[in-house]
Amino acid sequence: MKNETEKYYVVEARWTGPDKNTWRYIDFDRYEVTTEPPRNNADGSIQLSGWLGTNDDVARYAHGEYESQVAAEYAIIQMLGCDCRRHNEGCAALEPGVVALYRPGRYAPMSDDVLSDYIFWKIETHEISVPSGEITRKQLTGVVRAVRKLLRDEGSDVPEDRIEAMLIDVCEMEMTVD
Known part of the structure; x- marks a missing residue:
């Protein structure tokens, strides 16, 4: 009481x-x-x-x-x-x-280590698809937005520039000029 x-x-x-x-x-x-x-x-x-x-x-x-x-x-x-x-x-x-x-913050932040694991897992489980080979800026932007939407739906958030850098690193992407 x-x-x-x-x-x-x-x-x-x-x-x-x-x-x-x-x-x-x-x-x-x-x-x-x-x-x-x-x-x-x-x-x-x-x-x-x-x-x-x-x-x-x-x-x-x-x-x-x-x-x-x-x-x-x-x-x-x-x-x-x-x-x-x-x-x-x-x-x-x-x-x-x-x-x-x-x-x-409205969403829980995510460390680089956890973000890397998250992106890798979402690709492995086919919750996000990443084009193989070279990727255009437009394709990359679409994947980044899809990852950010998943993160927000699950109660977390990461700035788009960090998601982009992590995607490029995890997927070993090569950019082409649009």
């Missing part, structure tokens, strides 16, 4: 270390709704807004105190301009008191 005086807090955690585009860190950044007030790393004092400090390449920022969980979640949606997704699997394992978790 909820304590009548319980407050909710929004804390942002952002990866600042190397290897941002690897599978481990590409979707690291998050906004947590917690019942534990955020504390400054330097002296442990409660801090309701601003930079809390950085530990182990994770910068933390406080974004306010709220009367309800709903109000705190709404604040996150307002900060991210509705461009976020709720992601609550494993919340309890993150920090004590975390009751909700949001990640920036």
